[in-house]
Amino acid sequence: MEPGPGPGPGAAPGSAWHYAGRMTTPLSAPGSRVGSGLRIGVLALQGDFREHLNAVEAAGAAGIGVRRPAELDGLDGLIIPGGESTTIDKLARTFELRDPLRERIRAGLPVYGSCAGMILLAEEIADPATDLAGNPQQTFGGLDITVRRNAFGRQRESFETDLVFKGLEFSAGAAGGVDPVHAVFIRGPWVERVGPGVEVLAKVEPSLAGHPESLDGTARIVAVRSGKLLATSFHPEVTGEKRVHELFIRMIRGEA
Numbered sequence: 001m002e003p004g005p006g007p008g009p010g011a012a013p014g015s016a017w018h019y020a021g022r023m024t025t026p027l028s029a030p031g032s033r034v035g036s037g038l039r040i041g042v043l044a045l046q047g048d049f050r051e052h053l054n055a056v057e058a059a060g061a062a063g064i065g066v067r068r069p070a071e072l073d074g075l076d077g078l079i080i081p082g083g084e085s086t087t088i089d090k091l092a093r094t095f096e097l098r099d100p101l102r103e104r105i106r107a108g109l110p111v112y113g114s115c116a117g118m119i120l121l122a123e124e125i126a127d128p129a130t131d132l133a134g135n136p137q138q139t140f141g142g143l144d145i146t147v148r149r150n151a152f153g154r155q156r157e158s159f160e161t162d163l164v165f166k167g168l169e170f171s172a173g174a175a176g177g178v179d180p181v182h183a184v185f186i187r188g189p190w191v192e193r194v195g196p197g198v199e200v201l202a203k204v205e206p207s208l209a210g211h212p213e214s215l216d217g218t219a220r221i222v223a224v225r226s227g228k229l230l231a232t233s234f235h236p237e238v239t240g241e242k243r244v245h246e247l248f249i250r251m252i253r254g255e256a
């Protein structure tokens with residue numbers, strides 16, 4: 001996301017500057033160019049794909065909006081954005097992207113999914129939506145997890161919190177500490193089951209959720225990784241947090 005007119009009380013809610021005061025990596029920090037030379041696609045059917053395109057370009061990669069099967073060619077990695085998983089699934093079928101995308105994921109294309117993107121990467125949805133004919137929504141799959149949609153509650157239960165996030169050691173300061181990740185949850189899913197080989201990178205403790213009762217006293221998994229697949233329940237692309245995208249780029253490069 002491009003910084004808007006600048007920080008201050010006039011910053012629009014939802015803009016990067018709106019979050020700037022709470023960010024662990026300020027927008028003014030010179031960006032890492034770790035993505036130089038890479039072509040990273042962002043599925044651009046629905047949702048906040050522009051913010052992801054800005055995030056990968058800020059890291060020095062070429063960002064490619066993907067709407068057609070041919071646009072999957074020559075990508076080093078792909079991001080599935082936040083939005084509405086049922087709509088993205090439906091549009092992916094309409095644009096004949098679903099099958100080629102499933103094949104690429106199975107063939108090892110590195111993919112990062114945020115929020116709806118996490119749902120679309122999951123092998124299983126605990127509470128899938130159904131269409132008018134009663135058919136449950138489908139995912140692209142690839143990640144051996146079960147997700148529960150809207151698990152933290154509806155829109156008004158959206159919340160923000162700081163998370164301890166594994167795998168960001170590359171961002172450690174001089175004293176060796178890694179700053180927490182400021183995470184924004186907007187009708188996000190949580191992960192209820194992880195299969196073998198899936199690493200848990202972050203959890204929300206009940207006391208930190210906007211609506212603690214919804215967690216039922218259990219710390220809920222909100223970031224996972226398996227091989228070259230990465231998924232988060234929250235939206236680093238809206239806060240200006242760059243390290244989750246950087247982790248993904250390092251995974252593409254084989255450096256993480």
Ligand code: GLN
Binds near residue numbers: 086114149150188
């Ligand atoms: N609740 C949405 C879904 O099920 C995801 C929300 C989001 O991506 N912010 O697709």
